[in-house]
Amino acid sequence: MKEAMYYEKLKDGKVRCNLCFHKCLLTTGKTGLCLGRKNIEGKLYAINYGRTTSLGMDPIEKKPLYHFFPGKEILSIAPNGCNLQCPFCQNAEISQTKITTREITPEDLISLCKRYNSIGVAYTYSEPLIWYEFLIDAGTSVKNAGFKNVLVTNGIIEEEPLKQLLPLIDALNIDLKSIREDFYRKIVKGDLSSVMRTINMAHKISHIELTNLIITDLNDSDEDIEDLVDWVSNLDISIPLHFSRYFPHYKMNNPPTPQERLEFAYRKAKEKLDYVYVGNIYIPDTNNTYCPKCGNLLIERNAYYGASIASLNGRKCNNCGKEINIVL
């Protein structure tokens, strides 16, 4: 436990957390809606500091990050909680309810990275931004030890804390759940403008990739997909975009995303973006990386997250020499 950053003390022992747009107003003894921060006698504490729900090695492709050290593995940890309430959450067991956690220190992370030949640490599975104080401390140690920091995040954070955090972060996969504000407000109790700001800021200093979970009848119309692709392409056509297949889970029973919707999204996005992928379902070719200029196969991936470099010369296409948006 550690005193939180980015909060203010108010009258009568109340505090306001300023880490994300929710701005939780907490009386003594109350916990923020993300489960990670609590008012204890008029001070806000990060009660999740140094406590992880999970610990394991994953292929970097599983995050998913396809353009960041392809084929490598990364140590993956997760806090308990989240600042969104997605009814379709695929990790609700660790994000939406309090569960047992175990202690982990920055020193543990570095020694595990060395022991398991990890490229670094991925803060993932639930919502790492609510682990803010631990991200700052662990991220600093991990970076100073020569390893990478990776965030897999919903992007819900205020501008000032993000500005302080980003220099520590090498790569992010950011969920862009929908391009509609009312989807964020009504379905996941979130804030689209926070996510867009995070994408814009992170894009300037870190490697980013985006994920859009296509959910039957919620964000899967032609217009939803086309408008999202337009927004990404206006930012940068070289940002990798991952469409992901939804399956019923937690509180949501809508049927699984039909393959046809994912193929439509893939086709539409490929008209405007250089790198587009489809996950949570195996559709041949939609996991490979092709040169956007000459079509040469650059990286081949299989359904089990295996990746092999087929034709890259450093960061350039071996065939036509085009520079590829990739970190190796």
Ligand code: SF4
């Ligand atoms: S980080 Fe948590 S406690 Fe702070 S405002 Fe957001 S939801 Fe509330």
